[in-house]
Amino acid sequence: MYPTIKDKRQIIMTPEESYDIIVIGAGPAGSTAALYAADLGASVLLIDKKKDIGTPIQCGGFLPCYEELEELLPGAQLPSTLEDIPSSCIYTSTRIHRFIAPNLDPKEFEVPANVLDRSRFDKHLARKAAGAGAELMIGTRADSIEGDVVSVRGVHGEFNIKAKVIIGADGPTSMAAKTAGLIDRSDDMGKAVALEYELAGVDIDREAVEMFFGRDYAPGGYAWIISQGGDTANIGVGIRQPLCEKGVSTQDYLHRFMYEHPRAAPMFKGARITAIISGIVPVGGAPPETVKGNIVICGDAAGQLIATNGGGIPTAMVGGKVAGETAAEVVSGKCKLSEYENRWRAQIGLEIKTSVYVKKLMDGLMRSDPMMSTAMKMINPEQMKALQRGRLPDPVKKMLKSLNAGLG
Ligand SMILES: Cc1cc2nc3c(=O)[nH]c(=O)nc-3n(C[C@H](O)[C@H](O)[C@H](O)COP(=O)(O)OP(=O)(O)OC[C@H]3O[C@@H](n4cnc5c(N)ncnc54)[C@H](O)[C@@H]3O)c2cc1C
Numbered sequence: 145m146y147p148t149i150k151d152k153r154q155i156i157m158t159p160e161e162s163y164d165i166i167v168i169g170a171g172p173a174g175s176t177a178a179l180y181a182a183d184l185g186a187s188v189l190l191i192d193k194k195k196d197i198g199t200p201i202q203c204g205g206f207l208p209c210y211e212e213l214e215e216l217l218p219g220a221q222l223p224s225t226l227e228d229i230p231s232s233c234i235y236t237s238t239r240i241h242r243f244i245a246p247n248l249d250p251k252e253f254e255v256p257a258n259v260l261d262r263s264r265f266d267k268h269l270a271r272k273a274a275g276a277g278a279e280l281m282i283g284t285r286a287d288s289i290e291g292d293v294v295s296v297r298g299v300h301g302e303f304n305i306k307a308k309v310i311i312g313a314d315g316p317t318s319m320a321a322k323t324a325g326l327i328d329r330s331d332d333m334g335k336a337v338a339l340e341y342e343l344a345g346v347d348i349d350r351e352a353v354e355m356f357f358g359r360d361y362a363p364g365g366y367a368w369i370i371s372q373g374g375d376t377a378n379i380g381v382g383i384r385q386p387l388c389e390k391g392v393s394t395q396d397y398l399h400r401f402m403y404e405h406p407r408a409a410p411m412f413k414g415a416r417i418t419a420i421i422s423g424i425v426p427v428g429g430a431p432p433e434t435v436k437g438n439i440v441i442c443g444d445a446a447g448q449l450i451a452t453n454g455g456g457i458p459t460a461m462v463g464g465k466v467a468g469e470t471a472a473e474v475v476s477g478k479c480k481l482s483e484y485e486n487r488w489r490a491q492i493g494l495e496i497k498t499s500v501y502v503k504k505l506m507d508g509l510m511r512s513d514p515m516m517s518t519a520m521k522m523i524n525p526e527q528m529k530a531l532q533r534g535r536l537p538d539p540v541k542k543m544l545k546s547l548n549a550g551l552g
Contacts, residue, residue: 159281162306163189164475166294167278167313167468168286168320170197172457173443174313175269176223176464177471181311182276184472189305190270190278191296193285198266202423204340204370204378205235205260206353206455212255213458216450216533220462220491225269233265234258236373239351243528245520246358246513248407253525255532257353259370260457286314289323292438309471309481310439313464316424318445324436327447332385333507334428336365336454339394340380341402342419348377348411355453356408357520359513360400363387365454367401369408379412382425382454387510394422427451429500430493433485440484442467448488448496450534451503459496463488499534505541508548519547 167178170192178190208216210227236259242252274280284298293304312320316335321327329335348354348369356367364384371377381398388397402412430447434440442448443460450459470484509516523531527540 157279157281157300159189159279159300159303159305160187163187163279164307165189165309165311165468165471166191166305166307167311168294169312169314169443169445170194170270170273170280170282171266171313171315171443171460172269173445173448173460173464173467174311175266175273176225176461177311177313177442177468178273178278179225179269179276180223180465180468181472182273182278184469184476186472186475188273188278189281189307190273191281191284191286191294192270193283193298195283195299197270197282198263201262201266201421203262203421203457204368204380205262205265205372206370207258207260207457209256209258212257217458217462217492217495219494221465222458223461223465225272226458226461229258229260229265230268233261233268235261236350236371238353238371240349240353241529241532242349242352242354243520244354244356244407245517247517249517249521251520251523251525251528252352253529255353255529259372286319289320289439308438308475311467311471312439312441312445313443313460313467314445316426316444318441320439321431321441321445324439324441326433326436326439326441327431327445329426329428331428333364334426336382336384336425336427337394337422338380338382338425338454339398339420339422340378341398341417342372342376342378342421343412343415344376344418345415346375346377346411347413354408356401356405357510357516359387359510361397361405362401363389363397364507364510367398367405367408369411376418378421379408380421425449425454425456427454427500427503430496434488435482435484438481440467440471440481442488448492450495451499452506452534453532459492462492466491495534498536502531502534502536505536505544505548509544515547515550519544
């Protein structure tokens with residue numbers, strides 16, 4: 145509905161009483177779902193609790209180029225918005241992916257990639273959804289779902305809005321997924337805690353994205369440096385609490401990396417922090433079910449993420465596209481909502497599942513720095529690239545298993 149000013153405290157719009165589809169969350173998954181559902185003619189309401197879509201960001205912005213994504217997710221129908229990314233949403237491009245073992249040995253392979261300005265990219269995607277006809281309600285939190293009614297509250301006021309299908313694209317702590325009883329994130333090994341700083345005044349390799357391993361800096365995960373162009377970068381750590389030293393916080397690990405890592409710290413001398421970013425990365429894989437009644441979940445809400453590297457932008461968008469298209473078909477009587485489950489798993493299910501398996505094998509090795517260094521020495525760059533993509537070449541599987549067995 146067109147914006148109306150009902151009350152000076154309620155600023156912008158009054159929603160309709162009901163929609164075909166309500167999408168909760170205007171991140172990459174939700175905006176993509178809304179875009180594709182609206183394109184197919186469904187009436188769509190896209191809601192986000194943020195007052196400014198994309199802000200604050202919770203991401204490093206690393207996104208392999210379209211051709212790489214086609215190889216990374218060979219079964220996926222990639223959304224067009226992964227191909228046509230406006231240059232205003234891209235900080236810089238990188239060419240190399242470099243891994244640094246705990247013993248500081250580097251290994252690298254080519255991965256042409258863009259580093260996104262996620263705030264701009266998220267807003268761009270939301271604008272695309274709005275352009276396709278979706279209504280957008282920002283500054284509005286979805287508090288609860290009961291049957292076909294979503295209760296929302298925010299800058300526009302409080303409303304109970306009906307929908308035939310509800311898409312939960314509300315991130316790793318998804319209310320929609322919890323309401324439908326679809327996720328149980330009580331397992332701390334299934335979620336990584338990530339903290340990153342945006343820095344100005346760094347002296348880094350701008351061509352490369354670097355990932356550093358080692359228990360002292362990133363237990364159960366890795367530390368990273370991602371160039372944002374010029375002398376700016378985002379550096380961060382993704383760790384898992386059960387593998388951390390007692391009394392050492394995520395920030396302590398990031399500070400160790402920034403100030404003490406023998407190879408990384410010299411690059412940050414004199415750097416200044418321009419932003420602090422944190423969030424949860426659901427690395428435990430997808431739950432057994434992602435559809436219940438009239439609710440489907442996608443993106444981080446559904447664990448649609450490559451566990452080995454924590455990259456979730458492309459998989460969230462693929463999941464969102466499938467959710468939006470399926471929901472629109474359900475509304476026009478062409479299929480059942482349960483189709484969503486088969487469709488998204490056929491496109492990206494294998495990569496997500498394998499990446500979780502690889503991550504579990506790596507978890508064993510990550511408990512020992514010498515073992516991790518040995519493994520990284522034995523794996524050649526091509527195999528490493530495969531692992532990074534969540535694949536597991538047979539020789540590597542054998543080797544990782546025997547190293548793990550050696551650890552007892
Ligand atoms: C620190 C960090 C760094 C990362 N770096 C990378 C990277 O470099 N590359 C990469 O590919 N991935 C990265 N990821 C992962 C990536 O950010 C996510 O996988 C991706 O954002 C998932 O998209 P999404 O749309 O599912 O969820 P989100 O992007 O989390 O979007 C969910 C949206 O839902 C909204 N929302 C939540 N609850 C409600 C509610 N109740 N009502 C209304 N709105 C709600 C939120 O405001 C948010 O806008 C990183 C993650 C973190 C935490």
